[in-house]
Amino acid sequence: MSNFMFLFRGGETPTSPERMQAQMQKWMNWIQKLRNDGKYIAGDPLQGTGKVLRSPNKVITDGPFAEGKEIVGGYFLVRAETIDEAADMAKDCPIFEGGGSVEVRPVQVINP
């Protein structure tokens, strides 16, 4: 078993409260499935603002610092046998319905 990180980018935020709840329910169902399969380790949402440093004394920009669809909105840490299995797990992510993307990255093991 290896660890993988899912990075969530973009996606659509509904304006209707009812559709917000529907979207959230889909995420909850997806996460619940990962948890039931023992794949889910941790996850956090990220705020939409921040700062970018290009060098220690160069421009520090207040976010949003990228195109909306480029902003990482949150991450998951998950468990999988292979990168293919991890990518397969990400296929059910509700973010795709709103045109967002999931980046799947293997976590490097420090002591191989």
Added chain:
Amino acid sequence: MSDAASIHNLVDHFFRHQSGKLVAVMTRVFGLHNLELVEDVVQAALVQALEAWKIHGVPEDPAAWMYRVARNKALDVIRHRDVADRLNPEWTRSIGRDEGSDPLSRLFLSHEIADSQLRMIFTCCHPELPEESQIALTLKTLCGFSTPEIARALLTTEANVKKRIARAKRKFLDEEIKFEVPSGEALKARLGSVHTVLYLLFNEGYSSSQPHELIRRDLCEEAVRLCLLLFDHPASTNPETAALLALMLLHASRFDARLDESGNILLLEEQDRGRWNQKLIERGIYYLNESASGDHISRYHLEAAIAAHHSIAAGFGETNWTAILLLYDDLTQLHPSPIHELNRAIAVAQVSGPDAGIAAVQRIKGLESLDDYHLLHATLGEFHRRAGRAAEARRSFRRAMECTVSVSEQRLLERKLHDCAALEDLT
């Protein structure tokens, strides 16, 4: 994410109802003249909840979580916007204070939320606003409907909904309408217009022209929810409010039984009474009993009593039509309307036969105003059919079909035309 949080599902319409509560609370803070700012603050709080919860799970007490976020967003606005100088100084004193000890936090206590929502109901139903604006605004501010949802629910366009809401917001400014619950005689008068709006809201959802649309049912649920809010508040609880609540619950009890598996409309006499929601009937009867005090009988009392007679009849044949007819007599006296008289004619036909029903229809004052109303012609068609006059019945059903665009109604009328053909084969 704790285990408890991960399996925590939100109650239905949680976001919608929180939106309604937060808009009411934030309007207390920022005033009616800042309604758009209020909507932005609430939207921001809802989005923050969505973005956090979808990845992290729903917290133990989602409402409290959302209130905390809303309070902080409000404080941000109070701190940073020039809106502050038009605010009640009480709110600016919340800056820098710990949550819980400041005036702003007090607004999130449950009785204060109910109070804010009551103010919002009375404001949305302000008699200065046109009726269409009242309903659209109620759905937007109190029920958390989006513009497209309101358009779908009210069978109109989004542009139209925007216009109705903009008109209401302009009125708030022009008439300097206050965000408050009126008192004394003014309260009595205004409560009447609140009842009317909730009644219309319920009817809008209950009318069978689009029975497949789930959102129509949501309208009924919202009307019941707001009416309960009225009933539970000391300022607005009275026998008439109880009667209106009873009326809604008794009608709502038949929701599931009104369509068959293929979505066809089932008439009262065809419905499986086993599918009537007994819990809603019991609650309806409870509030009907609650309404039986004071010395004033309202149209809602009479309509609820009629609905109750249907609800408690063991079958269509066992319905107490004589009692229902007497109630309709009172109703048409108290609140003369061609629609009520048309319904009365149905009771007349049940008591004295279809020809008496037709005579009662012909005596309706203002009958010509119903000329494009499909239920007038459908009712006449049914009377003729029962009287064995297939040709007249067919003519009326055809006329009814011209008057409705609803697919479900069309299918029902086709079924009726088919019955006419069967009748002709017999004769």
